[in-house]
Amino acid sequence: MCPAATGKIRCPLRPASMTLSRDRPEILTPPEHPPACCNQQTITVPPEVNAKTAQKHDYPTKAHRQSYARRTGAERTFSTAKDPASNNIARGWTRLMGLTPIMLWLTCLLAVRNQRILTAWDARQEDSTRRAAAGLPPRTRRRRRKTLASLAAAAPP
Numbered sequence: 001m002c003p004a005a006t007g008k009i010r011c012p013l014r015p016a017s018m019t020l021s022r023d024r025p026e027i028l029t030p031p032e033h034p035p036a037c038c039n040q041q042t043i044t045v046p047p048e049v050n051a052k053t054a055q056k057h058d059y060p061t062k063a064h065r066q067s068y069a070r071r072t073g074a075e076r077t078f079s080t081a082k083d084p085a086s087n088n089i090a091r092g093w094t095r096l097m098g099l100t101p102i103m104l105w106l107t108c109l110l111a112v113r114n115q116r117i118l119t120a121w122d123a124r125q126e127d128s129t130r131r132a133a134a135g136l137p138p139r140t141r142r143r144r145r146k147t148l149a150s151l152a153a154a155a156p157p
Helices: 013-018 063-082 099-133 148-154
Strands: none
Touching: 063 099
C-alpha cells in the first residue's frame, strides 16, 4: 500500500497525507509516474515469485499429512532439548561464545538426548517382552481425555 495512504509520509499526490503533522517525512518532488503501490489497491504476484516457498503437496492430501507429520518429531526434538528437567539451553547456559563452541555443545547435548531416548525405548521393549512372556497384555498409556458420558456420570446431581 502507498506509504502516504497509510499515514507514514506526506506526499502531494495524496492530499489527505498533507494534513499529517510536519514531523513526518515529506516527498518534496513526487515522481511523474508513481509506482504501482501508489496507484493500485492490490497487486498481483505471479506464481513464480512464490515457487520457492510454496508447499510441496496440496493441503488435504495424504502426501501432505505424511509430510506434515515430520514436524511433530522435529518439535519434540527441540522441546526435549530445551526441557530444563533434563537439559537446559536457556540464556546463559554456557559461557562460551562463538558459533563453533556453541555447535559443539549442542551436538553433545543432542547426542546425550538421543542416548536417553534409546535407553528409555530399550526399557519399554524389555518390559513388553517380559509382560508377553508372563501372558500379560502390553502396557498402554492412560487416557487423559474424558468422554462426555464419563463426565456426565461422574458429575454430582
